[in-house]
Amino acid sequence: MARVTIVLPEGLEEQRELGQDWAAWLDRLPRLFSDIVAEWELTRDGDDLWHGFCSLVAPVHTAQGEAAVLKVSFDGDSESEHEALALQHWHGDGVVRLLRADPHRRALLLERLHRRDLTEMWDLEACEIVAGLYPRLHRPALPQLTAVTSYVERWLDDLAGQPRDIPIPRRMVEQTLSLGRDLVADPASVGVIIHGDLHYENVLAADREPWIVIDPKPMSGDAHYEPAPMLWNRWEEMADDLRAGVRRRFHTLVDAAGLHEARARDWVVVRMILNANWSVQDAQAAGRSLHEGERDWITRCIAIGKAVQD
Ligand SMILES: Nc1ncnc2c1ncn2[C@@H]1O[C@H](COP(=O)(O)OP(=O)(O)O)[C@@H](O)[C@H]1O
Ligand SMILES: [Mg+2]
CATH class of the missing domain: 3.30.200.20 (Phosphorylase Kinase; domain 1)
Known part of the structure; x- marks a missing residue:
């Protein structure tokens, strides 16, 4: 052939x-x-x-x-x-x-699954569907999987080493370092298989079940690590009131999945500020200033990190 x-x-x-x-x-x-x-x-x-x-x-x-x-x-x-x-x-x-x-x-x-994904659903419906899938994914972790805390620990060290003038409010940097280090030290932060990148485009329509998850980046982690990508994707739809939109999604995920609100919130704050710092680091590594797209993304990450807090 x-x-x-x-x-x-x-x-x-x-x-x-x-x-x-x-x-x-x-x-x-x-x-x-x-x-x-x-x-x-x-x-x-x-x-x-x-x-x-x-x-x-x-x-x-x-x-x-x-x-x-x-x-x-x-x-x-x-x-x-x-x-x-x-x-x-x-x-x-x-x-x-x-x-x-x-x-x-x-x-x-x-x-083979269908091409349709959860972007075709209303965002809060999609959050309910994804929350319903969490317990099926979050089984006891396999020994081969890397602990999410070992990645997060490294990313927190990178953030701690940043100069004071990066475009992330100092208060949020300090908060992320403090919350993040507590989470890293907590044995409850590992132990189940987490997907790691569970958002709208990674859930496809199927025949044997309505919705099926694809594209895991599996680690040993904590269910409370999982919600953040459901907040930072499809942010355009929340543009007129990002704070209210983020909070609605967050509470839908937490309620439908039966997560502890405070713990889920801490992981969102930590993940959003680490996301923002990656963009800062990309520009630093290339020896250039931030692109407009990167500045927008950093602003959005900070806004989402604030929105889940009172
Ligand atoms: N099992 C599948 N059936 C149909 N389409 C798929 C399947 N797996 C992936 N795809 C399509 O390929 C795209 C990329 O696959 P994905 O596993 O999400 O990889 P990536 O890590 O690059 O995002 C998906 O967004 C989807 O459109
Ligand atoms: Mg994908």
């Missing part, structure tokens, strides 16, 4: 700018993709190629004629390292089914 050849989607090609390791992966990707298609006896189903921030996804058929997707992810960081392990463990319970995996090449063959 002829080998498949692909042209990478433009949106993925753009990730070249992220550095040498990304460029090298993108150079290898067409070959890697066609090798796996051949080895796993897959056939492409149409010309579509989808992608997220760090992966290439293509609809395929298996040798048995089953509709599936092949997902190949960036291999230069640890985020997708244990995606296969967690998917296998969840066994399709509220989560996409794993049909085959090659963790070394970061390649997954997944059950």
Whole structure:
């Protein structure tokens, strides 16, 4: 059979700018993709190629004629390292089914779901649906998973080392360091499998259940870590009253999932300020001032961190 050849989607090609390791992966990707298609006896189903921030996804058929997707992810960081392990463990319970995996090449063959995702629902409905999925995901953690606290500890150290003039209010930096260090020291901050990036676009419509979770960045963590991406995504919809919009989503998630409000709030504050600091660090590393987009994002992160507090 002829080998498949692909042209990478433009949106993925753009990730070249992220550095040498990304460029090298993108150079290898067409070959890697066609090798796996051949080895796993897959056939492409149409010309579509989808992608997220760090992966290439293509609809395929298996040798048995089953509709599936092949997902190949960036291999230069640890985020997708244990995606296969967690998917296998969840066994399709509220989560996409794993049909085959090659963790070394970061390649997954997944059950095909619909293209529709939770962005088509009203945001508060989506929050209720996602909150209903949390208990199915948050099972006892597997020993291979990295503790979320070990990442957070490092990110807090980065924040602590920042000069005083970064565009994040000093009071919020201090608050984040204090709350974050308490959370890192708390044994309750680890112990269950967390998804890590559970937002509207990572929940797809399906036939066997209405909504199914995809794209985990699994870590050993705490359910209260999970809500933040539901607040910072689709923020445009809350633009006329961000504070009220954020609070409605936050309380919907907390109530529907039965989370402790104070603990969930602390994690939101910590995650939002760490997010903001990553943008500051990106600009510092490149030796440039902040882009307008980065300044807007930092402003938004701070606003969300404030909105969940009284
Ligand atoms: N099982 C699937 N069925 C159908 N489409 C999928 C499936 N998995 C991923 N996709 C599509 O590919 C996109 C990127 O996949 P995702 O796993 O979210 O990767 P990323 O980490 O790059 O965001 C998704 O937003 C979705 O549109
Ligand atoms: Mg995704």
